[in-house]
Amino acid sequence: MTNNEDILITEVALRDGSHAISHQYTVDQVLKVAKALNDANVPYIEVSHGDGLAGSSLQYGLSRTNEMELIEAAVSVADKSKIAILLLPGIGTLHDLKEAANLGAKMARIATHVTEADVAQQHIAYAKELGMETVGFLMMAHMAPVEKLVEQAKLMESYGADTVYVVDSAGYLLPEQVRERIRALKQSVGTKVGFHGHNNLSLAMANTLVAIEEGATRIDGSVRCLGAGAGNTQTEVLVAVLERMGIQTGVDLYKMMDLAEDIVAPILQSPQEITKDSLTLGYAGVYSSFALHAKRAAEKFNIDSRDILIELGKRKVVGGQEDMILDVATEIAQAKRSLVLK
Ligand SMILES: C[C@H](O)CC(=O)C(=O)O
Numbered sequence: 001m002t003n004n005e006d007i008l009i010t011e012v013a014l015r016d017g018s019h020a021i022s023h024q025y026t027v028d029q030v031l032k033v034a035k036a037l038n039d040a041n042v043p044y045i046e047v048s049h050g051d052g053l054a055g056s057s058l059q060y061g062l063s064r065t066n067e068m069e070l071i072e073a074a075v076s077v078a079d080k081s082k083i084a085i086l087l088l089p090g091i092g093t094l095h096d097l098k099e100a101a102n103l104g105a106k107m108a109r110i111a112t113h114v115t116e117a118d119v120a121q122q123h124i125a126y127a128k129e130l131g132m133e134t135v136g137f138l139m140m141a142h143m144a145p146v147e148k149l150v151e152q153a154k155l156m157e158s159y160g161a162d163t164v165y166v167v168d169s170a171g172y173l174l175p176e177q178v179r180e181r182i183r184a185l186k187q188s189v190g191t192k193v194g195f196h197g198h199n200n201l202s203l204a205m206a207n208t209l210v211a212i213e214e215g216a217t218r219i220d221g222s223v224r225c226l227g228a229g230a231g232n233t234q235t236e237v238l239v240a241v242l243e244r245m246g247i248q249t250g251v252d253l254y255k256m257m258d259l260a261e262d263i264v265a266p267i268l269q270s271p272q273e274i275t276k277d278s279l280t281l282g283y284a285g286v287y288s289s290f291a292l293h294a295k296r297a298a299e300k301f302n303i304d305s306r307d308i309l310i311e312l313g314k315r316k317v318v319g320g321q322e323d324m325i326l327d328v329a330t331e332i333a334q335a336k337r338s339l340v341l342k
């Protein structure tokens with residue numbers, strides 16, 4: 001890999017995609033996907049539970065395989081790509097970070113709700129101490145005005161983040177909203193700027209292109225759209241589009257297509273489409289990883305999952321409040337029952 005690329009892609013299917021397959025990755029799947037990504041020259045491969053290190057729990061979903069084994073597997077086949085991990089302070093600890101670094105992870109992406117950057121200080125500083133490249137990952141970026149986002153990005157920068165990301169966790173942002181956010185960050189922070197999209201409103205690619213136009217140089221994608229909700233910006237498609245635009249990513253398009261078709265498609269429980277649930281996430285501004293939890297709750301209570309998601313959006317529920325999904329489902333079911341009894 002050279003340093004001549006205009007855009008450096010982080011492939012997130014082995015982390016964000018974990019949500020879409022209920023955290024059931026096996027070592028064999030990770031070995032195959034990571035090796036193919038490495039062979040295709042993808043610069044960064046993120047590997048963790050969908051909710052970051054130590055996310056495996058009843059609240060977020062139990063992993064089939066210990067994520068440290070998955071990280072170790074990915075590192076073992078990646079001689080060009082760097083392995084990244086995601087960590088949400090409060091879920092993952094400094095101990096988890098150290099364990100991942102000892103296994104060979106080279107980049108730490110520290111994720112917080114868009115208004116809570118201050119909880120990332122210790123983790124970013126420690127990742128730097130461990131010699132890792134650091135990213136401040138500001139989730140649910142639609143929930144804060146631009147000035148607030150800038151303030152939080154500056155905090156991440158002051159803690160030592162090398163890059164700050166605008167994260168459209170709900171796939172809610174419209175292209176002009178992405179434009180104003182990336183533009184404001186480019187004007188106000190000295191770090192590199194990145195963008196992570198979700199395709200719930202079919203805008204992930206358009207939003208990514210706007211982010212690049214405004215100067216974002218770090219971009220996330222998921223091969224075959226294997227990410228939460230309707231997935232992320234589809235990596236192999238992004239590589240093709242950027243190549244046509246004359247923008248260098250260094251990624252081998254044919255190898256990415258083969259990986260998507262031959263290795264990733266068979267892993268999917270069902271094809272990544274914009275379903276009524278994922279569309280509702282984007283429409284209502286709800287965290288993409290809530291989709292499967294809401295679907296299960298809807299089945300349990302025999303109610304419409306869209307009603308749960310819309311209500312969660314109204315209540316401005318954020319990542320980490322997964323317990324609210326059951327609460328809201330219970331309330332909707334009770335209200336439905338009392339209507340029947342009247
Ligand atoms: C923990 C989340 O799944 C992180 C993410 O990918 C997002 O907010 O989007």
Ligand SMILES: [Mn+2]
Nearest residue numbers: 016169196228
């Ligand atoms: Mn995501």
